[in-house]
Amino acid sequence: xxxxxxxTQEFHSTFLFNAKRHGTFLLIFILWIILKHFLFFxxxxxxxxxxxxxxxxxxxxxxxxxxxxxxFSRLRGPISGSQYLMTPSNTGEKFASAWLYSTLFTFAIITxxxxxxxxxxxxxxxxxxxxxxxxxxxxxANLWALFRWTLLFQAIYFLGAVTFRKNPAAKTTVALFGVxxxxxxxxxxxxxxxxxxxxHFSGNLHLQNSNDWKLIFGGEDLPQVIKNxxxxxxxxxxxxxxxxxxxxxxxxKNKQV
Amino acid sequence: xxxxxKKALYIWKFQKTFFYLRCLSALIHQIKKTMIEIxxxxxxxxxxxxxxxxxxxxxxxxxxxxxxxGKNGAGKTTLLKLMTGLRxxxxxxxxxxxxESRKRQSAMMEDLYFLTEEIWLPDTNISGYLRMYAAFxxxxxxxxxxxxxxxxxxxxxxxxxxxxxxxxxxxxxxFALATQCRILIMDEPTNGLDIPSKGQFRKMAAxxxxxxxxxxxxxxxxxxxxxxxxSVIILENRQILxxxxxxxxxQQLLFKTLFxxxxxxxxxxxEFTPKGYLAVFRNTEDxxxxxxxxxxxxxxxxxxxxxxxLFKK
Numbered sequence: 001x002x003x004x005x006x007x008t009q010e011f012h013s014t015f016l017f018n019a020k021r022h023g024t025f026l027l028i029f030i031l032w033i034i035l036k037h038f039l040f041f042x043x044x045x046x047x048x049x050x051x052x053x054x055x056x057x058x059x060x061x062x063x064x065x066x067x068x069x070x071x072f073s074r075l076r077g078p079i080s081g082s083q084y085l086m087t088p089s090n091t092g093e094k095f096a097s098a099w100l101y102s103t104l105f106t107f108a109i110i111t112x113x114x115x116x117x118x119x120x121x122x123x124x125x126x127x128x129x130x131x132x133x134x135x136x137x138x139x140x141a142n143l144w145a146l147f148r149w150t151l152l153f154q155a156i157y158f159l160g161a162v163t164f165r166k167n168p169a170a171k172t173t174v175a176l177f178g179v180x181x182x183x184x185x186x187x188x189x190x191x192x193x194x195x196x197x198x199x200h201f202s203g204n205l206h207l208q209n210s211n212d213w214k215l216i217f218g219g220e221d222l223p224q225v226i227k228n229x230x231x232x233x234x235x236x237x238x239x240x241x242x243x244x245x246x247x248x249x250x251x252x253k254n255k256q257v
Numbered sequence: 258x259x260x261x262x263k264k265a266l267y268i269w270k271f272q273k274t275f276f277y278l279r280c281l282s283a284l285i286h287q288i289k290k291t292m293i294e295i296x297x298x299x300x301x302x303x304x305x306x307x308x309x310x311x312x313x314x315x316x317x318x319x320x321x322x323x324x325x326x327g328k329n330g331a332g333k334t335t336l337l338k339l340m341t342g343l344r345x346x347x348x349x350x351x352x353x354x355x356x357e358s359r360k361r362q363s364a365m366m367e368d369l370y371f372l373t374e375e376i377w378l379p380d381t382n383i384s385g386y387l388r389m390y391a392a393f394x395x396x397x398x399x400x401x402x403x404x405x406x407x408x409x410x411x412x413x414x415x416x417x418x419x420x421x422x423x424x425x426x427x428x429x430x431x432f433a434l435a436t437q438c439r440i441l442i443m444d445e446p447t448n449g450l451d452i453p454s455k456g457q458f459r460k461m462a463a464x465x466x467x468x469x470x471x472x473x474x475x476x477x478x479x480x481x482x483x484x485x486x487x488s489v490i491i492l493e494n495r496q497i498l499x500x501x502x503x504x505x506x507x508q509q510l511l512f513k514t515l516f517x518x519x520x521x522x523x524x525x526x527x528e529f530t531p532k533g534y535l536a537v538f539r540n541t542e543d544x545x546x547x548x549x550x551x552x553x554x555x556x557x558x559x560x561x562x563x564x565x566x567l568f569k570k
Binding site for chain 2: 003006009012013016017020077079080082083085086087088089090091093254256257
């Protein structure tokens with residue numbers, strides 16, 4: 001039976017085990033933010049656009065991946081794996097504590113660290129430079145969208161961390177690229193049957209910020225099959241995290257060392 | 258039966274009921290005392306390889322310190338992993354404290370500690386280690402842990418990663434004993450310990466054993482643990498070759514050191530050493546002798562059929 005006491009003990013243990021290493025990642029992250037602010041105000045390397053000071057989304061994702069692959073690092077060795085599996089807590093408690101650590105806890109720590117550092121740097125810099133740049137925090141809808149993307153990557157690397165004993169980050173990345181490439185080849189071969197030649201498929205990469213796929217196809221009426229594929233992809237993006245988490249739970253339950 | 262009065266009849270009925278209740282109680286007590294039970298267990302690492310174990314049956318009861326012996330590759334560590342749920346058998350089952358070991362339920366693991374041969378400890382000091390793991394064991398006794406550290410002469414402020422292998426082993430043994438788990442499974446516990454520490458380990462292990470607890474020691478270094486072990490399990494050729502208490506073994510076998518093998522009736526086995534011949538005889542005259550685990554191991558593995566015949570169930 002799930003015990004909240006054992007769950008908190010397991011979370012505490014996971015935190016203590018990873019505190020030093022992830023604290024170092026966080027320190028590098030904070031120093032990078034400070035450096036960015038320093039360059040913005042002192043070196044004149046930006047076009048005075050305060051949006052240049054926001055943290056790229058990919059950094060949130062990278063930090064999440066870095067912490068996620070570590071939550072099951074003890075499973076990489078037979079001896080440490082023995083000790084981890086023999087710790088008196090159920091699979092559910094181990095899973096829940098690892099999940100909480102690598103999702104909500106990590107995301108909260110990164111967000112708070114960014115916002116606090118940014119706030120302090122901007123207040124100090126505005127005071128020293130007698131400027132009046134706005135302080136743009138990571139909040140609200142922007143944060144929620146970012147959190148959903150980090151959950152997607154967290155789930156995939158969570159599954160990789162519990163599956164692969166050696167180099168889980170690299171192997172998961174290779175597997176992910178493999179799936180994307182296969183999916184891309186399949187998708188493009190299906191789509192090209194219906195829309196023929198298009199400059200959007202000339203081999204150039206477009207970075208789209210919008211979820212509206214109609215932009216990609218030039219606003220034309222899409223064939224029903226394309227709409228179905230689009231709909232299916234959206235559903236799949238929501239299902240993938242849950243599928244990965246469920247898979248992770250059963251792999252952890254049946255883990256042998 | 259003829260009863261001269263109703264009173265006599267009732268007394269007889271009461272005595273009969275009381276007798277049956279005593280038998281039932283003894284049976285329940287025997288069942289309860291069984292701490293580890295393996296039934297028809299078969300295991301292999303790969304379908305293409307032969308079984309490590311084939312329909313293995315084994316019971317371990319409370320109040321005993323079991324010595325698990327076997328040649329390299331016999332499957333001692335694998336057996337310990339099957340008992341602790343770190344490996345799953347292909348057939349049969351292994352129950353620990355009445356629970357299936359493969360399910361790794363927290364209730365089982367709170368009363369089962371597995372000390373591996375190689376020791377892994379996190380990159381922290383002893384206090385940090387206790388903060389991480391002690392709370393998982395409800396019966397963890399800080400006093401026992403501190404006492405063990407003092408006896409082993411371990412400085413609790415040192416970082417665990419910077420300690421030598423022997424020092425880390427001592428910390429792990431201290432932790433294992435302090436958990437007060439009912440079942441302690443130790444793989445080569447004296448490997449890496451210095452000579453004084455081996456004696457201290459024997460003393461500490463002897464102090465913790467009682468009817469409610471069971472210790473399983475897998476070892477090649479039988480000389481270190483000879484005086485501690487009271488039941489011997491020998492693994493050979495996918496099966497349990499011998500599973501008997503030291504008392505039973507000494508009732509059947511006599512261990513002697515001889516200067517000559519001439520005219521030695523009843524000699525079952527001998528091996529030459531610089532100090533003379535270590536010999537094993539059938540103990541027909543119920544004499545006492547000191548069990549020599551090494552000689553016993555060599556005798557049983559070289560004479561499995563004779564061993565089976567001598568220790569028929």
